[in-house]
Amino acid sequence: MRTTPLFARLATALASGLLLATASQASATGLSPASLAAAVELRERASGDGTAYALIESLTTEIGPRLPGSEADARAVAWAKARFEALGYDKVWTEPVTFPKWERRSEHAAVVGVHAQPLVITALGGSPGGEVTAELVRFDSLAALEAADPATLRGKLAFVDVPMARSRDGSGYGAAGPVRSRGPSIAARKGASGYLMRSIGTSPHRVANTGITRFDAGVTPIPSAAMSLPDADQLTRLLQRGPVQVRLALDVGWNGEYTSQNVIAELTGREAPDEIVLIAGHLDSWDLGTGAVDDASGVGITMAAGHLIAQLPQRPRRTVRVVAFANEEQGLIGARAYADAYGGPDVIARHVIGAESDFGAGRIYGFNTSAPSGERATSDAIAEVLRPLGIDYLQDKGSPGPDISPLAAKGGAWGWLGQDGTDYFDLHHNADDTLDKVDPDAVAQNTAAYAVFAWLAAEADGGFGSAPKSVP
Structure with a gap:
């Protein structure tokens, strides 16, 4: 852990032109200069960090394909629980998901x-x-x-x-x-x-x-x-x-029938532990390849992003929760169970925002959130810190990731970190979905983006518009 004071790092970031969020944005969101400086530090450190790629390599090599309900499904759950615990999360648990x-x-x-x-x-x-x-x-x-x-x-x-x-x-x-x-x-x-x-x-x-x-x-x-x-x-x-x-x-x-598990880990918020910023991937895969881009990459990226936030001198203001969802491939089964548990009208607003990495391992090129026009100050600030990663603020683009969509349907706000999927469907659900297709540098860029997004969303006072709505 670095011991340089955050305000000193802020001055360095400002001098080098890395921190672009304006003072007015910081004021509107409640983001302190120290929080913004920590986001820049996360971005720079994550860009050279190999944790996410190492996790992807481990999951695809040690477990291989993870068809829901298979013997490998159970081993993948045990793998995820052990890795979360080793990565420094405050709390790790599982929740059952039953399906045909x-x-x-x-x-x-x-x-x-x-x-x-x-x-x-x-x-x-x-x-x-x-x-x-x-x-x-x-x-x-x-x-x-x-x-x-x-x-x-x-x-x-x-x-x-x-x-x-x-x-x-x-x-x-x-x-x-x-x-x-x-x-x-x-x-x-x-x-x-x-x-x-x-x-x-x-x-x-x-x-x-x-x-x-x-x-x-x-x-x-x-x-x-x-x-x-x-x-x-x-x-x-x-x-x-x-x-x-x-x-x-x-x-x-x-x-x-088979009962698998959503594997959940969190960094407990220091001031608002009941308010949750969710980042996620899905643990299962089809059985033809080893599920490297779909979705070991998403699991590794989000696990590593939370791990890097855990290495900061203090926990984020809100809780950062990372979920490795069960059985996305056969109908968002784990995500629907999660939304049933946490998406009720009395609690949906506590999920301040959610984002999922489930579109491979290509570089992220665009960012947006579902925040309405009057609640975009935090989104604006996040976009500025993401810009040096080559990520544009595309306010007319994006959608919730598959496993975020059940929460979004109930009123949860979503973030979109759009990956370049030009080649994704060369690999999707087929035997070529293997580790050699994953670019470690692109994975590090993804990890940096998710770490910045999760940290600043959790540090901000403002929200993104999460509120209950009726589901047909």
């Missing part, structure tokens, strides 16, 4: 007949098992599937071939997402015997992207899988030559 357990045992697909050849596929989470050999019927949009005459699909394999657009902010994922979430139910309702889709991803490699699907009530589930982009293109070319028969064989399915 889905298992993947084996999966195969192939073109049969005159052009026989294997296909690279992966079952969608939530798919039932089963074996289907049937003629393929291709659709170039979900709307085309919805409009199809059931007579053309009865007993056939529906193949929905919708490319996903590459983008920095991941907007292409939202546009393509219904192909996975809604497509299987639509196909089943029309009498299809199975469902194949072009993976929601951007990788040119022969890897398939999994992800959860849900079947509508009253629909009999059908075997459903995604295929690599090169395989989807291959099928389209084969269909131009005539009818194509495909055999799809999945040994997967739901198998009872």
